[in-house]
Amino acid sequence: MIAFEHVGKRYGGRFDALAHLDFRVRRGEMVFLTGHSGAGKSSLLRLLMRLERPSRGRILVAGHDIDRLHHSQVPFYRRQIGVVFQDHQLLFDRSIYHNVALPLEIQGAEPREAARRARAALDKVGLLHREKALPIELSGGEQQRVGIARAVVNKPALLLADEPTGNLDPQLSADIMSLFEDFHRIGTTVMVASHDLALIARLRHRTLRLHEGRLVADEEVS
Amino acid sequence: MSREAPARRGAQTQRPSSGGRWRSWLRHHRAMALDSARRLLRHPLSSLLTMLAIAIALILPAGLWLTLDGARLIDTQLDESATLTVYLEQGVGGAEAGRIEEALAAQEGVTNARLISAAEGMVEFQQALGLEDALARLPDNPLPASVVIRPDDPSPSAVKRLAGGLEDMAGVDEVRLDLAWLERLGQLAELGRRAGLGLAVLFGLGVLLVVGNTIRLAVENRRQEIEVVTLIGATHAFVRRPFLYSGAWYGLGGGMLAGLLLSLGGDWLATPVAALAASYGAGFALPGLGLAGSATLLGCSTLLGWLGAWIAVSRHLAQIRPR
Ligand SMILES: Nc1ncnc2c1ncn2[C@@H]1O[C@H](COP(=O)(O)OP(=O)(O)O)[C@@H](O)[C@H]1O
Numbered sequence: 001m002i003a004f005e006h007v008g009k010r011y012g013g014r015f016d017a018l019a020h021l022d023f024r025v026r027r028g029e030m031v032f033l034t035g036h037s038g039a040g041k042s043s044l045l046r047l048l049m050r051l052e053r054p055s056r057g058r059i060l061v062a063g064h065d066i067d068r069l070h071h072s073q074v075p076f077y078r079r080q081i082g083v084v085f086q087d088h089q090l091l092f093d094r095s096i097y098h099n100v101a102l103p104l105e106i107q108g109a110e111p112r113e114a115a116r117r118a119r120a121a122l123d124k125v126g127l128l129h130r131e132k133a134l135p136i137e138l139s140g141g142e143q144q145r146v147g148i149a150r151a152v153v154n155k156p157a158l159l160l161a162d163e164p165t166g167n168l169d170p171q172l173s174a175d176i177m178s179l180f181e182d183f184h185r186i187g188t189t190v191m192v193a194s195h196d197l198a199l200i201a202r203l204r205h206r207t208l209r210l211h212e213g214r215l216v217a218d219e220e221v222s
Numbered sequence: 223m224s225r226e227a228p229a230r231r232g233a234q235t236q237r238p239s240s241g242g243r244w245r246s247w248l249r250h251h252r253a254m255a256l257d258s259a260r261r262l263l264r265h266p267l268s269s270l271l272t273m274l275a276i277a278i279a280l281i282l283p284a285g286l287w288l289t290l291d292g293a294r295l296i297d298t299q300l301d302e303s304a305t306l307t308v309y310l311e312q313g314v315g316g317a318e319a320g321r322i323e324e325a326l327a328a329q330e331g332v333t334n335a336r337l338i339s340a341a342e343g344m345v346e347f348q349q350a351l352g353l354e355d356a357l358a359r360l361p362d363n364p365l366p367a368s369v370v371i372r373p374d375d376p377s378p379s380a381v382k383r384l385a386g387g388l389e390d391m392a393g394v395d396e397v398r399l400d401l402a403w404l405e406r407l408g409q410l411a412e413l414g415r416r417a418g419l420g421l422a423v424l425f426g427l428g429v430l431l432v433v434g435n436t437i438r439l440a441v442e443n444r445r446q447e448i449e450v451v452t453l454i455g456a457t458h459a460f461v462r463r464p465f466l467y468s469g470a471w472y473g474l475g476g477g478m479l480a481g482l483l484l485s486l487g488g489d490w491l492a493t494p495v496a497a498l499a500a501s502y503g504a505g506f507a508l509p510g511l512g513l514a515g516s517a518t519l520l521g522c523s524t525l526l527g528w529l530g531a532w533i534a535v536s537r538h539l540a541q542i543r544p545r
Pocket residue numbers: 011012017035036037038039040041042043044
């Protein structure tokens with residue numbers, strides 16, 4: 001599903017945020033990305049979302065070199081990836097329902113179909129009863145679940161999350177992670193960046209460890 | 223609970239048919255047109271002020287255009303009344319004057335000719351100057367008889383040619399044509415047309431700036447939203463659309479205000495303009511915009527608003543795009 005081939009990312013012409021990255025992620029796999037703050041986790045995910053482009057090497061997603069995408073194709077590429085942000089990036093001027101339905105609106109989905117899918121995604125994260133609420137009326141953990149519902153409403157083949165539990169207490173963090181495991185279980189490729197080592201160790205998935213932009217460990221768990 | 227859970231098939235299932243894409247495109251246009259109108263209405267005062275600024279920028283060129291339109295009407299009136307005056311030699315008697323009048327009327331290029339005898343000329347002169355008493359005391363009439371000629375072709379060059387031919391006729395002293403001021407009026411109209419065009423370009427730019435600045439602020443206010451929708455796969459067209467509609471609404475509103483103010487202003491000026499025209503013996507009224515004029519004004523203003531928004535959003539998107 002994902003292949004990094006000798007990928008490096010240099011910011012400002014002198015500082016290597018990522019260097020010599022070489023790894024593959026199989027379709028349907030669940031992978032954690034760890035490392036200290038500043039190790040390059042967010043940079044790696046931004047490369048995958050094509051918010052940044054690699055300074056060297058290539059990145060293949062589903063067999064396509066994403067650096068070769070024409071900029072007019074990038075939106076269509078992004079629609080195939082679900083992304084969960086640490087600060088959830090919800091739109092505060094519209095209801096939970098409309099936040100979750102946003103990707104479908106962007107794709108021009110038929111309204112009735114969009115409503116059905118948005119409600120299903122909200123149901124999956126256990127927030128269907130709050131669909132009319134505004135994001136501001138929800139707790140941090142609930143807001144993050146809305147962010148997840150929005151990320152999966154498209155049924156993406158690839159789900160990326162950057163520190164999705166960064167601001168949550170341990171119990172809520174575990175709940176969020178188990179949601180990601182649910183998606184992994186039904187075949188979605190999931191990549192979660194997190195520095196919550198204790199939680200990661202408990203969940204027993206493959207873990208990529210970054211240190212100063214280099215891949216220092218790739219621990220498979222059987 | 224998980225009947226709608228993500229499937230392995232992923233995104234391949236989401237390509238709509240081309241008919242469906244067309245429908246969804248229309249749907250989004252409709253939604254954005256309404257949404258941007260609602261956003262404008264949510265801040266009625268500031269929206270109105272923006273539209274007023276646009277209207278003011280539109281009024282000057284549109285008003286000038288209307289005035290020129292009116293001047294064109296005068297132009298044709300004047301063309302119709304373009305005449306030559308043929309002064310006969312002093313001492314040409316009544317009978318001979320009548321023969322000359324007939325000869326002139328028979329000339330090619332002459333529509334009709336009317337004789338004004340020396341006595342009639344004197345009466346007109348006295349009436350025009352109000353010098354009845356002084357002139358009445360003159361021992362004999364110093365004015366020659368004259369023939370007023372209406373030419374077939376009222377254009378200055380044709381009238382000049384005709385005059386040249388008439389001057390050589392027996393009994394004709396002098397041919398007068400009042401072309402200088404006709405030409406001057408034509409030049410004035412040309413000046414007005416160019417000034418109008420220049421103003422229209424200048425003030426059109428003004429509208430672009432007004433709308434551009436308003437939309438720039440709107441984009442700034444919705445920056446987070448733009449970033450988010452870009453992150454989840456919105457195309458530039460999608461992001462631009464609501465702002466383009468806002469710009470078009472501003473333009474349309476401004477154009478409507480401009481039309482309203484122009485017609486109010488026209489009513490306000492109508493009385494003095496009519497009085498002024500009457501004092502020159504001309505029937506001139508400021509023309510209204512009319513249906514075609516209103517449509518042109520609204521079309522131009524809407525287009526300008528749309529264009530201003532397009533420029534502002536495009537400039538901003540380049541900055542916001544998370545590259
Ligand atoms: N846009 C950028 N410009 C310059 N340096 C950056 C940029 N983004 C990240 N960095 C730097 O790259 C390094 C890796 O950052 P990041 O990927 O955010 O790490 P992490 O998410 O693991 O904390 C950091 O030293 C950070 O300062």
